[in-house]
Amino acid sequence: MRRMxxxxxxxxxxxxxxxxxxxxxxxxxxxxxxxxxxxxxxARGSEGFxxxxxxxxxxxxxxxxxxxxxxxxxxxFTVVFLGGAMLLGLLWAFILERGVRGEGFFRTIYLFPxxxxxxxxxxxWRWLMNPGKDANAGGINAVFTxxxxxxxxxxxxxxxxxxxxxxxxxxVWQLSGYVMALFLAGFRGIPKELREAAAVDGASTxxxxxxxxxxxxxxxxxxxxxxxxxxxxxxxxxxMSVSGAQWLTEVPAVYxxxxxxxSDYSKAAAISVILLLLVAVVIVPYxxxxxxxxxxx
Amino acid sequence: xxSTSVEAPPTPVTPEPQKPRSPRSVTAxxxxxxxxxxFFLLVVxxxxxxxxxxxxxxxxxxxxxxxxxLPKEWTFSSWAKAWDALQPAFLRTxxxxxxxxxxxxxxxxxxxxxxxxxxxxxxDVVFTLILxxxxxxxxxxxxxxxxxxxxxxxxxxxxxxxFVHCIYGIPICTLIFRNxxxxxxxxxxxxxxxxxxxxxxxxxxxxxxxxxIPGFVVTIIWQFTSAWNDYLFAIFLSNTxxxxxxxxxxxxxxAQSPDYAASMAGALITSLPTLLVYILLGRWFIxxxxxxxxxx
Numbered sequence: 001m002r003r004m005x006x007x008x009x010x011x012x013x014x015x016x017x018x019x020x021x022x023x024x025x026x027x028x029x030x031x032x033x034x035x036x037x038x039x040x041x042x043a044r045g046s047e048g049f050x051x052x053x054x055x056x057x058x059x060x061x062x063x064x065x066x067x068x069x070x071x072x073x074x075x076x077f078t079v080v081f082l083g084g085a086m087l088l089g090l091l092w093a094f095i096l097e098r099g100v101r102g103e104g105f106f107r108t109i110y111l112f113p114x115x116x117x118x119x120x121x122x123x124x125w126r127w128l129m130n131p132g133k134d135a136n137a138g139g140i141n142a143v144f145t146x147x148x149x150x151x152x153x154x155x156x157x158x159x160x161x162x163x164x165x166x167x168x169x170x171x172v173w174q175l176s177g178y179v180m181a182l183f184l185a186g187f188r189g190i191p192k193e194l195r196e197a198a199a200v201d202g203a204s205t206x207x208x209x210x211x212x213x214x215x216x217x218x219x220x221x222x223x224x225x226x227x228x229x230x231x232x233x234x235x236x237x238x239x240m241s242v243s244g245a246q247w248l249t250e251v252p253a254v255y256x257x258x259x260x261x262x263s264d265y266s267k268a269a270a271i272s273v274i275l276l277l278l279v280a281v282v283i284v285p286y287x288x289x290x291x292x293x294x295x296x297x
Numbered sequence: 298x299x300s301t302s303v304e305a306p307p308t309p310v311t312p313e314p315q316k317p318r319s320p321r322s323v324t325a326x327x328x329x330x331x332x333x334x335x336f337f338l339l340v341v342x343x344x345x346x347x348x349x350x351x352x353x354x355x356x357x358x359x360x361x362x363x364x365x366x367l368p369k370e371w372t373f374s375s376w377a378k379a380w381d382a383l384q385p386a387f388l389r390t391x392x393x394x395x396x397x398x399x400x401x402x403x404x405x406x407x408x409x410x411x412x413x414x415x416x417x418x419x420x421d422v423v424f425t426l427i428l429x430x431x432x433x434x435x436x437x438x439x440x441x442x443x444x445x446x447x448x449x450x451x452x453x454x455x456x457x458x459x460f461v462h463c464i465y466g467i468p469i470c471t472l473i474f475r476n477x478x479x480x481x482x483x484x485x486x487x488x489x490x491x492x493x494x495x496x497x498x499x500x501x502x503x504x505x506x507x508x509x510i511p512g513f514v515v516t517i518i519w520q521f522t523s524a525w526n527d528y529l530f531a532i533f534l535s536n537t538x539x540x541x542x543x544x545x546x547x548x549x550x551x552a553q554s555p556d557y558a559a560s561m562a563g564a565l566i567t568s569l570p571t572l573l574v575y576i577l578l579g580r581w582f583i584x585x586x587x588x589x590x591x592x593x
Contacts, residue, residue: 013498029437115574128343128344236529240528260440276437
């Protein structure tokens with residue numbers, strides 16, 4: 001009874017949120033899963049149970065392999081987005097960490113794209129990634145022709161094979177600053193004594209970073225990878241803004257929207273569940289890991 | 298974890314004489330450092346330059362030639378056109394983002410306080426379950442969400458969006474406040490309240506809330522920015538007549554052959570509030586960003 005009195009008020013304060021999240025996160029996910037195993041393929045709906053048929057159809061029976069195509073797009077996008085944002089973020093943090101005059105100014109500018117929505121930045125990136133070439137060159141291509149680097153001209157996201165790599169450029173632009181901020185926090189968190197000890201040992205700058213500093217950044221790098229990775233899998237706004245919903249640049253998150261527009265609820269639900277599983281595979285171990293790490297402190 | 302490199306080479310017994318650093322190599326490194334820093338500065342600013350320059354051109358000056366040039370004639374006509382198209386949605390978005398920021402911050406503060414102090418059994422599991430809610434792809438709840446919202450009868454557009462942003466903002470706000478309280482509120486303060494016979498609610502209301510301003514600044518900025526910049530909920534749960542500014546901007550800029558000058562002025566108008574928040578309150582803005590990576 002005393003325990004109840006001890007925990008009671010806290011639970012009471014917490015309970016509205018817990019109920020809301022139980023319903024609107026877990027309840028609705030369960031509901032989506034139910035739709036994904038039924039055959040609601042039209043607005044009129046039908047509640048028939050079809051098992052995993054909708055999932056199987058996505059992989060084996062989708063017109064023109066549309067779903068696997070969207071997964072391929074997502075994979076290219078994610079590789080470029082992750083690689084680009086991690087490399088630039090680390091590089092920027094490294095430069096600023098080495099001491100630069102006006103560091104605050106550089107940091108503010110590098111990070112500012114984070115404050116802008118993908119929808120707004122999509123407007124300018126669509127213009128920058130103008131696929132016109134030579135006489136019709138616009139955007140970045142016009143810069144290349146102006147610099148007599150014509151061979152660098154590109155059709156950007158309109159390229160059927162590698163367009164998604166170009167689509168990742170705005171995302172890299174927008175989130176490298178975030179990765180930088182994470183790494184800067186990581187650099188700041190390294191105890192001074194560690195650097196001093198290395199200096200006393202006569203370690204060269206290279207060895208200092210290679211053997212002392214970078215290993216200390218592993219947890220930060222992991223956080224950055226997970227955050228960027230899961231953002232990438234959910235990417236929707238940017239693609240809708242740059243190219244709109246179209247075959248060339250379709251990813252699962254956009255496909256869900258398209259399937260809903262045609263009232264194919266079960267298909268949309270099945271894609272959503274796959275998307276959720278993709279994210280969960282990354283996020284759940286991460287949450288468990290951070291939970292443990294916190295306990296061990 | 299804290300030990301320095303194990304496989305360091307045996308250090309020479311006599312320390313190397315401190316060579317005077319050759320000024321040339323120092324300069325070279327410094328030059329490379331600054332060159333890179335400035336190069337990336339320009340790359341990051343390039344889209345901003347395009348946005349600003351193009352927005353001050355008239356629709357007729359938008360052609361293939363001279364795209365990167367400054368306007369021949371600076372004009373506000375594209376800004377006026379964009380403002381006409383966006384103005385109703387611009388005001389609506391304040392009606393969305395301000396309530397969302399305040400309500401979800403208050404909920405987050407209450408939850409964060411409880412979770413930072415009351416270690417009831419399974420608290421960690423509950424906290425992890427809460428956190429998972431901020432990582433889910435919202436598509437996974439969108440189909441039933443649309444049905445519920447219409448069945449329950451919440452007015453479409455802004456009220457619906459306030460409702461969903463508050464709910465799905467609970468995890469991040471709870472996380473930010475939990476970390477804030479765990480690191481900044483001393484146990485003695487709460488102990489003192491308890492000795493005075495204050496219950497949990499009283500303690501929260503009269504002792505904790507007054508010292509929570511920094512936490513509130515972070516969550517308010519975070520929620521304001523997310524609600525302002527959101528497009529996913531907006532497109533699923535509203536339309537151009539009752540939706541926020543991202544929907545209106547997309548309608549303005551997404552046409553088959555968009556008026557780029559007006560689109561870019563529109564993109565700037567859309568971004569101004571969040572950019573202002575970032576410039577004026579950058580330190581706290583970054584605080585929210587850091588919280589997104591879960592660790593305190």
